[in-house]
Amino acid sequence: MRITAQEEYGLRCVLQLALQPEGSPLSVREIARREALSVAYVEKLLYLLSRAGLTRSVRGINGGYCLARPPEEIYLGEVVRALGGFASDAEICNQFTGNVESCVHMQNCGLRPLWRVAFYIQSLLDQVPLSELLEDEEDVEHSLMKKSRAQLELV
């Protein structure tokens, strides 16, 4: 269970865009400078994010990248998925090398609860907007708990 390098760096780029005043694009060169990453790598990350519809590029001499939506409407879960994120249920089954009787889709697979845990975590990340990451960090954990509770009350 790890946050991959690609997710970390990709999120750094997204957060730089979130700090930018709306409507003024930030160039790849500038993002790369601020995060001490190579220009080529930042290009690749933003390509992945744009492909997922999270960022938007402005071409031309004063171009760059913007968020496709305001930071309040972009959720951590989306960013994580765009950057390679969680494996889907189907992918898990395809890559499974073990005996068929233990497949995730079988009733008797001991790991199914683990995947439920993973999906639960994913659903929490889908409730954290970027704007929250920019606020006072002490709030994040508390906010997550509140969201957990809200989810519980629906059950």
Added chain:
Amino acid sequence: MRITAQEEYGLRCVLQLALQPEGSPLSVREIARREALSVAYVEKLLYLLSRAGLTRSVRGINGGYCLARPPEEIYLGEVVRALGGFASDAEICNQFTGNVESCVHMQNCGLRPLWRVAFYIQSLLDQVPLSELLEDEEDVEHSLMKKSRAQLELV
């Protein structure tokens, strides 16, 4: 954010041990057969788990591995950490290649909230005992939510 292969397979081994009646060890050969993994790989995984104090080996001709504690007292978080799990705060800083001003330990690092999210997830996993994974899977998600709420009420 991914569950690594090592975590998945290691947890499979642990769950096999948890299904075993207490006091009767399960051989590496048998675990490997049930999970369709190589004997060598299962040896390595159990070595990691024993090193972390989660399993206990019984040598000799009818030996094998047991859980070091009953399934109710072994938590998912421990298993994940034993298998390579989450990076610590210090490791994150050591491997950080970017500019020093953005280090996790600096006040102005935009990623600190992300690490708080990671730690929060970890604390949830530390509240899920193996015994719960063996029960009806529908319960797991609901139980996680209850635990989130309990944690919230402490704040």
Added chain:
DNA sequence: TAAAAACTTGACAAAGAAGTCAGGTTATGT
């Protein structure tokens, strides 16, 4: 006490992820 079954552990090879390169295409400003 000897053989067999089992665990122990470091070193290594194969597979996969991370990051780079190179050669595009598109838009802007003069």
Added chain:
DNA sequence: ACATAACCTGACTTCTTTGTCAAGTTTTTA
């Protein structure tokens, strides 16, 4: 219109993680 700055994207190299190998050591049973 042309030069420039910027984005676009597949192919490639490098590095890390996975999983295997091999050569032990320990314990039990006959």
